Amino acid sequence: MKTDKKLEEIRAIIAHHKRWDLIFLVTGILALMIAVLTFVALFSHMLVDGAPRLTWSFFTSFPSRHAESAGILSAWVGTTLVMIVTALSAVPLGIGAGVYLEEYAPKNLFTEIIEINVTNLAGVPSIIYGLLALGLFVHQLSLGHSILAAGLALALLILPIVILATREAIRSIPISIREGSYALGATKWQTVSDHILPYSAPGILTGVIIGLARAIGETAPIITIGALTFIAFLPPSPVQEEFPYLSFEWLMAPFTVMPIQMFNWVSRPEEEFQFNAAAAGLVLVVMTLAMNGLAIYLRYRMRKKIKW
């Protein structure tokens, strides 16, 4: 009799815990659903408001006081040019730093300081980078509210992302690859440039794309350097008809970018401008989703293909 009662008790305990297990399973799915539903709400709300504005002329018109005829021409051109500056400065620096830390750096205090520092930089709020750019690039180096200043500010911001991605990609290459290269008489740099970098390229590329996607949507640092102005013209073209054919005047030109244009429209009280903001937001989201999607796809393929 007594054992039966004990058995009953044990069964009750097991049932109790199993019930909790089930409750949590449902909670987990619900939590995931909240994230999914928020995204659906965000996207559909923007689509309803913004989709009618997404005509060809929206991409080929300048911003205007009349909401119906305003467009994002100067914004997307500005974003493209700023991204070129950002990529050209952050990518070589980030890869160089990553290679140094993984392949060259001696194990000492200074290396540790650099490593801790990179992690800390990744946690610095983006607006602080804006303040640095405002003081250093805009005023001390007299670059003004230019494409160059904005591109460099965003480059500082994504540098930690590129460094960390490079390090991770290099770390996954087995030591035997390096030993094989050294055994054939290659120097360190030959090993790095002929083996380490090519093999880690997809991983590095993934990090670069994620970093650039982040930079495209970043608004705060660009506002901080004082670039919120009404821009209804394009920067001078980088290509010229006469010698020397290339011009770098555009680097110093005033500009606007997609998120700034969107912010400008969001902060207006008239409803028509909110529709423009929705349309610009839609373009922005599609751009970042496409870039992040590409990065995820690259990583997925890499994981499948590479077998050391």
Add this chain to the structure above:
Amino acid sequence: MAVRSHSNSKKAGKLGYSFRRHLHERFIEMLLFVSALVSVVIMIAIVAMLVKESYVFFQHVSILDFLTDKQWTPLFDDAHYGILPLVSGTLVSSLIALVVALPLGTIIAIYLSEFAPFTVREIAKPFLELLGGIPTIVYGYFALLFVTPLLQIIFPELPGFNLLSAGLVMGIMIIPYVSSMTEDAMRAVPMNIREGSYAMGATRFQTAIRVVMPAAFSGIAAAYILGISRAVGETMVVAIAAGMQPNLTWNPMEPAATITAYIVQVSLGDLPHGSIGYQTIFAAGLTLLLITLAFNIIGHILRKRYREIY
């Protein structure tokens, strides 16, 4: 390797190990070292720039006033320089965001790491990552034009700008960061520890809460700290949805400016370089950096103290 060949120069010369080659190697190493050094230079530059401008600011305003004055009106004739209203706005909005993000992020992480079938995880992880990649300005738009009107149905007297909707949206925005780092930490716990727990008859939920989470504590703490510094440093959502009026309040239903929103507000106008208004944004920035730095240090200590090594 290049160094050793140098002493054996005659033979080495034939093989192509030359002094020039050695020099070339050293040059590249220097170049790579310099690019690694840039990150340190950036950090020093950030601190130097903020301290330099703030130093000039604190020549005008005493630190005591800065920390205790209850008004922040640097651009008015009757100027007050009390950072408290901005700090309260930052804390309230961050707190709301964390109340949303930490529990939801943790639940999602536990579900994905311990419960979800393989296919669900393979779809949900990249999806959350995509969610984390959406520009913050878009979330700001969403908070102002979707969440606030929605909340106004429940609370009819809610003003158009308020900390509540900004905080809620910020929380949703941070979920992917928290969940993906927490999940990584939990997945790093070796399988045999789980198997031990299952062998004792524990359910998945018991294993997750009593075995896996304590073992992954240092990683989870890092995820939480990252979430906190994200919330404190977030700019566009609060600048758009919470308004830019400094307001010493702990009530989430009111509009209020955060530190970041104030910096945005000043940058929108064209303040002359070197004016006191210009310096205030650096003082505000320094405060923000110190707050995030404090959290990072706490995170570092937690990680060191509770790190489990397998």
